[in-house]
Amino acid sequence: xxxxxxxxxxxxxxIGGTLPAFLFCYYGAVPNINVGLKKPFMFEEAxxxxxxxxxxxxxxxxxxxxxxxxSGLLPFGGNTKSxxxxxxxxxxxYSEARKVRIKFQELIIxxxxxxxxxxxxxxxxxxxxxVYDWLFAKQGKKHEHKMLTSxxxxxxxVIFHSSFKPFAQKEWYDPVAIxxxxxxxxxxxxxxxxxxxxxxxxxxxxxxxxxAANGYDTRKPDRRLYYAVKLEHEHREVETIxxxxxxxxxxxxxxxxxxxxxxxxxxxxxxKRVYNKICLKTD
Numbered sequence: 001x002x003x004x005x006x007x008x009x010x011x012x013x014x015i016g017g018t019l020p021a022f023l024f025c026y027y028g029a030v031p032n033i034n035v036g037l038k039k040p041f042m043f044e045e046a047x048x049x050x051x052x053x054x055x056x057x058x059x060x061x062x063x064x065x066x067x068x069x070x071s072g073l074l075p076f077g078g079n080t081k082s083x084x085x086x087x088x089x090x091x092x093x094y095s096e097a098r099k100v101r102i103k104f105q106e107l108i109i110x111x112x113x114x115x116x117x118x119x120x121x122x123x124x125x126x127x128x129x130x131v132y133d134w135l136f137a138k139q140g141k142k143h144e145h146k147m148l149t150s151x152x153x154x155x156x157x158v159i160f161h162s163s164f165k166p167f168a169q170k171e172w173y174d175p176v177a178i179x180x181x182x183x184x185x186x187x188x189x190x191x192x193x194x195x196x197x198x199x200x201x202x203x204x205x206x207x208x209x210x211x212a213a214n215g216y217d218t219r220k221p222d223r224r225l226y227y228a229v230k231l232e233h234e235h236r237e238v239e240t241i242x243x244x245x246x247x248x249x250x251x252x253x254x255x256x257x258x259x260x261x262x263x264x265x266x267x268x269x270x271x272k273r274v275y276n277k278i279c280l281k282t283d
Contacts, residue, residue, distance in 0.1 A: 008075070009103040015083065016110030019057055019259045022064040023049075024108070027266045031073050033093055033102075035080050035114030037061065041132065041239075043159055043176075048263050057259070076100065085117035088251045107252045112243065119252055123245040129186050132237040133177040133196040136165070139211030140204055140229035141172040148203050153180040154191055155199045175200055175231070186238065197233045204229045 014025050017034030025032040040057035053060040068074045079095040086092060091107070093100045112118055133155075141163065148158040160173040177200050185191045211227030246254050257265075 006098060007101045007103070011104070012106045012108065013102065013104045014108045014110060014255075015115065017078075018110050019061045019064075020255070020257055020262055021110035022061055022068060023259050023262045024110070024255065024257075025068055025073055026064050027262070029071070029073065030108070031075055032068060033074075033076055033080055033083065034078075034111065035082060037065070037078065038111065038239075041130075041178075043161060048260050060259075081114070083115045085115065085252070088249060091117075105251065109246075109252065109254050112246070112254075119247045119249050121244045122247045125242045125244050127183060128241040129181045129183070130239040130241055131179040131181055131186070131196075132239070133179070133193060133200070134234045134237070135175045135177065135197060135200060136232045136234050137163075137172070137174050138230040138232060139227045140209045140231070141174065142212075143173065143209045145173075145204075145207055145209065148207055150199075150203065154185075155179050155196055155203070158200050158203055175204070180241075193233045193236055196236075197231050201229050201231050204231075 010031050012028070012030045014021055014030045014032045015034060016032070017037040019038075019040055021032060021034070024030065039061060042056065042058055044057045046053060046055055046057050046060050049057070049060045053063050065074065069077070076093060076095070079097075080093045081096065082094045084092045084094070085107075086101075089103055089105065091102050091104070093102060109115070109118075143160075145160055147160065150156060155177045157178040158175045159178065160175050162168070162170070163172040163174045165172075165174075177196050179191070179196065181191055189195075205228070209229055211229060214225045214227050217223040217225055243254075243256065245256075248254060
């Protein structure tokens with residue numbers, strides 16, 4: 001397939017499929033390109049963003065994405081596969097079917113993944129990883145626990161959510177384990193999926209969670225027996241924590257703000273901007 005060339009020009013342009021990037025673009029009416037969405041954990045509460053945008057950070061990201069798209073601020077949708085910075089005012093974005101050349105006066109980068117030609121790294125950051133192990137409870141699915149915690153970074157938290165299985169009953173819950181790992185630990189079998197499953201099983205047993213009823217003890221007829229907790233590992237998701245610090249240039253800036261910082265900055269400055277706008281109209 002022949003790649004078609006297109007050229008665009010923007011005063012400001014942001015790169016990143018993250019929640020901070022989308023929030024920044026929404027409030028600043030800044031066009032956004034990205035090489036893929038980085039969706040927050042499904043059950044992470046929206047916090048300061050809760051209400052208008054949704055109850056979870058994933059809700060917020062999806063609603064912002066819809067709003068940006070309707071407003072024409074996601075000009076290339078989700079079709080960009082890679083980005084190459086040519087010089088201080090030019091980049092190229094590639095999809096399977098076309099190459100887009102973009103001129104910009106200011107480029108704000110929220111996520112470096114998939115970008116070639118970045119300014120030099122000023123400081124390497126030791127990466128950590130937030131790991132989600134999604135499990136299916138074959139036994140031990142009915143209980144009243146919402147969360148279990150441990151003192152270790154490996155299986156730091158276990159969150160119980162309504163089962164996604166099509167045959168599941170309303171009161172059935174499956175666990176997802178949250179761990180924090182180094183790159184070395186991520187490659188170590190002692191921090192692997194099977195060990196995560198075994199640790200969650202042990203934590204559930206310690207919390208008094210058990211499986212379905214399994215008759216009565218023959219020696220003590222009034223004592224009910226239950227199946228032990230039994231889990232299956234479904235899949236693992238890995239989220240990188242931390243970004244290298246790149247050198248800002250005259251036209252290329254790296255934004256490391258969290259979504260909370262961007263929201264707070266908007267709330268702090270919005271009254272002043274409205275006041276200035278009114279004053280300008282009345283002068």
